[in-house]
Amino acid sequence: MTESKDNNETSLITVEAPRSDDLTPVQIVAELDKHIIGQDRAKRITAIALRNRTRRRMLTPELQKDIIPKNILMIGPTGVGKTEIARRLSDLVDAPFIKVEATKYTEVGYVGRDVESMIRELVENGVRMVQKRYRVRVEAQAEENVLTRLVNMLVHEPPKHQRPDRPETEDEFTQLDRLKERMREGIKRGQFDTHVVNIEVDEGTPKMIEIFSNSGMEEMGVNLQDMLGNMMPKRTKSRSATVAEAKTILLNQEVEKLIDMDSVISEAVHLVEQSGIVFLDEIDKIAGREKGSSSGPDVSREGVQRDILPIVEGCTVVTKHGPVKTDHILFLAAGAFHVSKPSDLIPELQGRFPLRVELDSLTKDDFKRILVEPKSALLKQYRALLAADGVDLIFTEDSIDAVAELATTVNEQTENIGARRLHTIMEKVLEDISFDAPDNAPPTLNVDAEYVRERVRDIVKDVDLSRYIL
Ligand SMILES: Nc1ncnc2c1ncn2[C@@H]1O[C@H](COP(=O)(O)OP(=O)(O)OP(=O)(O)O)[C@@H](O)[C@H]1O
Ligand SMILES: [Mg+2]
DSSP, X not given: OHHHHHHHHHHHHHHTSOOGGGOOHHHHHHHHHXXXXXXXXXXXXXXXXXXXXXXXXXXXXXXXXXXOOOOEEEEOXXXXXXXXHHHHHHHHOSSOEEEEEGGGGGSTTOOGGGGGHHHHHHHHHHHHHHHHHHHHHHHHHHHHHHHHHHHHHHSOOOOGGGOTTSOOOHHHHHHHHHHHXXXXXXXXXXXXXXXXXXEEEEOOOOHHHHHHHTSSGGGGSSOHHHHHHHHSOOOEEEEEEEHHHHHHHHHHHHHHHHSOHHHHHHHHHHHHHHHOEEEEEOGGGGOSOOOSOOOSTTHHHHHHHHHHHHHHHOOEEEETTEEEEOTTOEEEEEEOOSSSOGGGSOHHHHHTOOEEEEOOOOOHHHHHHHHXXXXXXXXXXXXXXXXXXXXXXXXOHHXXXXXXXXXXXXXXXXXXXXXXXXXXXXXXXTHHHHHHTTTSOOSEEEEOHHHHHHHHHHHHHOHHHHHHHO
């Protein structure tokens, strides 16, 4: 037991080797800039918070222990990029990351302890991440093993007892070896991809366990399915598959055999504890203290805050992979706070989010940039979609201006939903062509300001109508 622990310790060090999470704040902001327009302060602060984790890892253990993450609260109107920043960050950081909606925990059926499930999910992410890294290391070996297995399936050696009269000669051996070698190369090149072989695959968990584990057992902090699943002998069944299919299935089996799950799990837990990030979205929706009454869905709001508090403050959560300490997990929270205010959160929770950053409302100019600049900007998306049906969409400069202008107007006249307005307007503007393509559409469509206004004129004029349609 102690020995395997030691092994894990050594493998922990390899994880700490330089990785792509060594992005500097400037680089992080540059990456975010590719997707998000404006919101410079929010980008800066999150970049600093991320970098501080890398910095902390370079310090002595005593110092590391004392440096707690500075959690961030992002405040800004709806549709200005809060969630978008989180999404892009998750692609960027090489650390376990999870985004949860705080409102999820106020739903009926979620009681108290289940707030901890966010940490459990984070650990699952961590496990998947570490597994992937391990996989890279063993994949070459696994591929070799798969080839050996496939060769043995395809080359049928006549069993010895069937040829008692023919003693094996040196020659026959080498012949067989040579044949196998050729097969190996052939399989590699895909020459036998359509051949059918019989392979053993996992049958999956018996139905009974599924019924059990669906009835709120997750509360217990352990996953019943895994517990029982491991206790029961793994059932396999034989099925036929083409060699091409078998390659993938067997590769997964071989990789699984070569990966030492114990060290994966201990690395994952370590990684989560040291670098995990939780993005708590819609936190404003659990703010606002109920006054007096204690009925209805609201009861749980303050309760949820109280449940979240220990996790943010640092506690130990029991997961199926063992206890996980949350002291150094970074929490990013975001909310529009147009009904409630950050000061409506319980004071203890406010104190755990010392960094506040306000996101700006988007201007017409921001809208124009959002339409064209991000890596997968809205207009690029539509161009690509219609190009798939053979229509070349061309947006003139003044059409972009017109869409941005309309978005601003409608946001002012009805409700300000930020950049989401661009989506609704573009949908409306391109409705006809989206329907007509490919049957009745021209090969090229010039979308200019006139075209844009024409499509939405009547709706924008009628405020009531635009409330529903745009
Ligand atoms: N600054 C921005 N740059 C580029 N795209 C943006 C920006 N802000 C918003 N968008 C686009 O608008 C959509 C909605 O943004 P997002 O989900 O980030 O809103 P939010 O700030 O989280 O709002 P809510 O408070 O309603 O959750 C996204 O699909 C995103 O593409
Ligand atoms: Mg959001």
